[in-house]
Structures are given as structure tokens and as C-alpha cells.
Amino acid sequence: MNEPKHGGCQCGAVRYRANNLRDNSHVCHCRMCQKSAGNFFSAFVGVPLTDFSWTRGQPSVFSSSEHVDRGFCEACGTPLFFRHDKSSYISMTIGSFDHPENIPLKFQLGMEARLPQMDQLAKLHDKGTTEEDDADGAIAIKSSNRQHPDHETSSWSSALENAMAQPVVFFDIAGPDDAALKSFYSSIFGWELDQAGRFSVPVATPIKGAIRKDPTEKRIYMGVPDVSACLSLIEQSGGTVDAPRFEVPGVVVLGLFRDPAGNPMGLVEMDGDVPHVP
Numbered sequence: 001m002n003e004p005k006h007g008g009c010q011c012g013a014v015r016y017r018a019n020n021l022r023d024n025s026h027v028c029h030c031r032m033c034q035k036s037a038g039n040f041f042s043a044f045v046g047v048p049l050t051d052f053s054w055t056r057g058q059p060s061v062f063s064s065s066e067h068v069d070r071g072f073c074e075a076c077g078t079p080l081f082f083r084h085d086k087s088s089y090i091s092m093t094i095g096s097f098d099h100p101e102n103i104p105l106k107f108q109l110g111m112e113a114r115l116p117q118m119d120q121l122a123k124l125h126d127k128g129t130t131e132e133d134d135a136d137g138a139i140a141i142k143s144s145n146r147q148h149p150d151h152e153t154s155s156w157s158s159a160l161e162n163a164m165a166q167p168v169v170f171f172d173i174a175g176p177d178d179a180a181l182k183s184f185y186s187s188i189f190g191w192e193l194d195q196a197g198r199f200s201v202p203v204a205t206p207i208k209g210a211i212r213k214d215p216t217e218k219r220i221y222m223g224v225p226d227v228s229a230c231l232s233l234i235e236q237s238g239g240t241v242d243a244p245r246f247e248v249p250g251v252v253v254l255g256l257f258r259d260p261a262g263n264p265m266g267l268v269e270m271d272g273d274v275p276h277v278p
């Protein structure tokens with residue numbers, strides 16, 4: 001185990017390099033390890049201090065007892081190490097390595113606090129991968145993932161600020177005849193508007209979008225079960241059709257229209273809750 005191994009916290013503010021691992025990878029069930037991990041146990045492997053370096057940032061430290069420091073990322077909270085102040089090595093949390101799967105366990109300790117749930121693990125009902133069990137959730141995670149990747153990066157603006165996609169939280173639709181617009185949107189799309197014209201509508205999460213090269217414009221797309229039927233309703237209600245129903249093979253079915261005030265809008269054909277893919 002003497003090729004360099006890298007690891008770090010979830011947000012990437014703290015990264016480390018271990019040139020050599022001790023042959024002592026283990027799980028500790030003690031109550032202090034449970035609390036410091038917020039979990040059933042901690043898993044550590046020792047690294048000689050002479051073979052260890054922080055390559056980005058520095059962890060914060062909590063001294064959980066007189067001679068023991070436990071380190072964690074101040075920005076994201078990932079537990080990173082355990083160190084006894086008389087020891088010549090530092091114990092790194094195995095899960096914080098970029099490739100924990102390459103560090104097999106050798107023993108367990110702290111058995112006085114080992115939780116009864118441990119015996120359940122091998123027999124638990126298997127709900128499959130996140131993609132299988134929670135397809136929408138998996139997409140939402142991928143599209144907004146702020147976790148540092150499992151490899152070294154030459155620069156990483158971790159961050160919690162920079163990588164955050166700002167959400168769409170509001171939109172409005174304007175025209176000279178607001179009464180006509182209110183009636184148009186409430187009758188065609190079932191939006192419930194109050195006297196002032198305010199409304200709340202469900203939105204696909206995360207909402208998808210695209211920047212395209214075209215004359216300046218923005219469109220909001222409503223999901224409907226039948227684009228052609230909805231376009232004819234739109235025309236009967238004072239709107240106009242910019243583009244009749246068309247298919248983008250393998251991607252989506254669309255229709256484009258303008259509301260009675262001339263605002264450009266779009267329709268996406270849905271199969272239930274998800275866009276129909278032609």
C-alpha cells in the first residue's frame with residue numbers, strides 16, 4: 001500500500017495526500033467515534049506523519065479528550081482524522097479517501113459500544129442503486145452536485161458559493177390587458193389566480209433550461225398531455241401559434257405560441273409527469 005493516496009472533505013476545501021498507509025485499517029465502534037462521525041462507527045487507517053501532507057486547506061480540530069484531536073472540514077463538516085498527540089501517525093477516515101474501496105478492513109474495536117444495527121446490515125432489504133430507487137433524485141443530485149470529485153484537482157473554487165446554481169423562484173407575464181391574460185392562463189392551463197393576478201404553479205424540479213443562439217427572447221414552457229389540442233385551444237382563446245407541434249427525435253415534443261399580449265411561450269408534451277420522448 002505505498003502508492004500515493006489522495007482524499008479530502010466533501011466540499012473540497014481540505015485535501016490530503018498519503019504516501020504510505022499502515023496495515024491497520026479498521027472500524028471503531030466506540031461511542032466517541034459514533035458521535036464524531038454522527039454514524040454507527042468510524043473507519044480509520046493510519047498514515048505515518050512523515051508520509052502525510054495536507055495539499056489544500058487545513059482542517060479544524062476538536063479535542064475529544066485530553067490527548068486526542070479529531071479533525072474535520074470547517075466548511076462542510078466532513079470528519080477527516082483522529083490523532084493521539086503522542087503518536088507518530090495520523091488516522092484518516094477511510095470514507096474520505098478518493099478510493100475507499102481500495103482499503104480493505106483488517107479488524108474492529110470499541111466493541112463495548114457496537115450497535116445492534118450492525119448485525120442487520122447484511123440482511124437489509126436491497127432497494128438497488130439511487131438511479132433505480134430514486135431516478136428523479138439521482139438527476140437532481142447530478143445536476144446540482146457540489147461534492148469535490150474523487151481525484152486531485154489543480155484548482156477548486158469550492159465552493160459552496162461558486163458552484164451553487166441559483167434557483168428560478170418567480171416569473172411574471174405582462175401585457176396591456178391583464179384581465180385578458182388572467183383569463184387566458186387560468187382557462188387553458190388551470191392556473192388559479194387571485195384578484196391581483198398572483199398565482200403559484202408546480203414546477204419540474206430541477207427545472208431544465210437551455211441558452212440558445214436566436215433573436216432575444218425567453219420562453220416559459222408548460223407541460224401538457226397533447227400539444228396540438230392545446231395549440232388549437234390557444235388559438236380559440238386569442239393566442240397565436242409560432243410553431244405547430246414538432247418533434248425533436250430522442251429529446252422532446254414542442255409547440256410554440258404567443259399569448260394574447262404577444263408573450264412568447266412554449267408547450268412540452270408530457271407522458272404523465274415526464275416529457276414525452278419521441
Ligand SMILES: [Zn+2]
Nearest residue numbers: 009011073076
Ligand atoms: Zn469541506
Ligand SMILES: [Zn+2]
Nearest residue numbers: 028030033110
Ligand atoms: Zn473509537
